[in-house]
Amino acid sequence: MPIPALRIRNLRKVYRSGNVAVDDLSLSVEEGDFYGFLGPNGAGKSTTIHCITGIAEPTSGTIEIFGLDAVKNYREARRLVGLCPQEFNVDPFASPQQIVDWMGGYFGMGAAERKARVDYLMERFDLTAHRRKQFRELSGGLKRRVVLARALVHDPRLIILDEPTAGVDVELRRVLWRYLAEINQDGRTILLTSHYLEEVERLCRDIAIVDKGRIVRQGSKAEMTGRPGGLEMAYLAATGAEADHVPGQ
């Protein structure tokens, strides 16, 4: 049986405040999948991602990345993951080139390999003209491109994107969609969280909906969108939210 790219078993995360952010969450993402991870704000999506990537400590449960325990074998496991976080967790005085280059260095890439990869990503995300500016001087869209390039610098096998298109213009969204579809076709596994359902519907093959720290529904895109109302109705039904009644519709 093939080893899944990501396997989470009974993950629970309780913060020091006592807030239970993730409660007995289990999921499995096959290698090469494009997996949508949906849920309302505060549902536990980012906390789950933080537990996978080492930003948060799981309270209990296990996380395996390509069969490697994300806590016990954290160094080997992290080498395989690239994270594009929701927030801009970046040194604001550093330049895009430095930010991406340093990340490549942390992942053990040699100078020549790093340079080639940084040049490629600057070009690919239209950052070449801005590569030496300070991060704080960039527009929101450019900042988003930088954190994306940083997540991809070491060519990870599992790419985790936490709302990567939040607040970006249509052009970048399309550039990103094309790029993600391309690297997914090349074999990279992608876990995507987004509030844009059309984005998930367009890109993902499998979808999980999380609410109050638990998976409330999961399945293939076909299963989720096959019923009347499509993914939106499936999402609203799973999270218990009321659908808006738009006058005239």
Next chain:
Amino acid sequence: MFPANRTAPMGVNWIGLSTMVRREVTRMARVPIQAFIAPWISALLFIFIFGFVVGGRIAGIGGRPYLEFVLPGIVMMNIVNAAFLQSSSAIYFARFIKFIEETLVAPLSYAEMIAGHLSVVVLRATVTGIGIMAMGLFFGATHVESWPLFLFWIVSVSAVFGLAGIVVGLWSQSFEQLNMPVVFFLTPLSMVGGVFNTVDMLPEWLRWLAWGNPFFYFINGLRGAMIGVDETPAGLAVGLTLILLAALALLTWRLFSKGYGLRE
């Protein structure tokens, strides 16, 4: 395609470690006035006022001119400050802006993270010390009797305060807390730790202030290496410093492995 050996166990991540050093050096280079010019000006004023102007009217100590006696203390005081401020501000700033997450998601061991910070601490402390020694040379007061001991004191004391700075950087929840140790401990203890005087110059009832003060041992250790004047029993200062270094290294490693101040 993906390199086949990516899931193989990792050895030391030397490139990751050197990247941490490169990054912190870049950050330090952004604030040269704060990192180097300020301590050098402050040291120059100390050397000029206490060593040259006032010291000219004070008889030598241990057969050495007063300026030569004072210089090791001034060097040590600035090394301590440089080491502590480097690591505490690096850690706290990275936590505050959250870019510390870049290292948390990377395949870096806790020892590599700590070593990366300490390397820059020692670099900054050494450059600060060299600048002050150069000033002392201008006043004809710089001597080094034992280079191995001199290097031991520069590296070990900067590592001690670099580690202490990391702990404080992890603990602090505000810039106010970050500055507390400097205001309440480092500055007062270094001032009364024998920079300007010997223990004999203190009233007998106040001498505990020197013997119970770790700075007294650091300053005397460096003074012994530079001019051969050391008031502490032989080996005691080295032993205490090594014990302190080991205890702080263990504490820092423990805090990193627990994720204290780093992970949610």
